[in-house]
Amino acid sequence: MALIHRATLVPSKLEAIVAWIPAQPWALDIDGLEAVGAYRYDDPDGEVGVETHLLRSASGTVLQVPLTYRSAPLEGAESYLVATMDHSALGKRWVYDGVGDPVYVAVTAAAISNGTTRAELYVEEHDGTRSTREQTTSVSGTGADSLAEPLGERTVEQIDTATLVRTEHATLLVRRVIDAASTRLPHLRGTWPGQPEPVVLVELRL
16 A cells, blocks of 8 residues: 655645656647646555656647655756655655656566556545545556566666666666557556556566
8 A cells, every 4th residue: 555644745746747847858748737647656665655647738648757755865866856845744855757766667667567556545634544545547567577676777768758767687668658559568557537448658678
């Protein structure tokens, strides 16, 4: 499960993404962006929030923005910093483009390999009670051969409207612009409001 807090964020997640996204080479259609879905996977160590956002432009293009949330700066990841946020429950948070964060890469590769679905969300209220948050985005991995762990050093390369993250033992292709293209490779696939048929979000190459 993923535990989130009932809190105020400054800037909000959408505000941070909208401010950051115009400088990205893959973001060619960004007018009128609105959030249409999001999904989370768990950090096994419970330290890093891993959340991917799906946004739709005014013309209907859907963009995928994976983010990680940290309580301290990630060494060597300055070029992947999206924003810093003030979180009313957790304090200052450093927000990174997931492709530059080893935790996002590891949990996404594991989700595809293990065929797991997105994490269940539990909201912690101000009084300490918890409630389940309904989710409208569903994702799951297709399953693949076992991964070597840890994945090792990473290199990141932009290829048209996708980002290629190479490690010593596996490669992820993160589709930044979502389309209907299929793949025979192991992958993460998802649905959300307005997208009832599963589409490919991330591919895994072993």
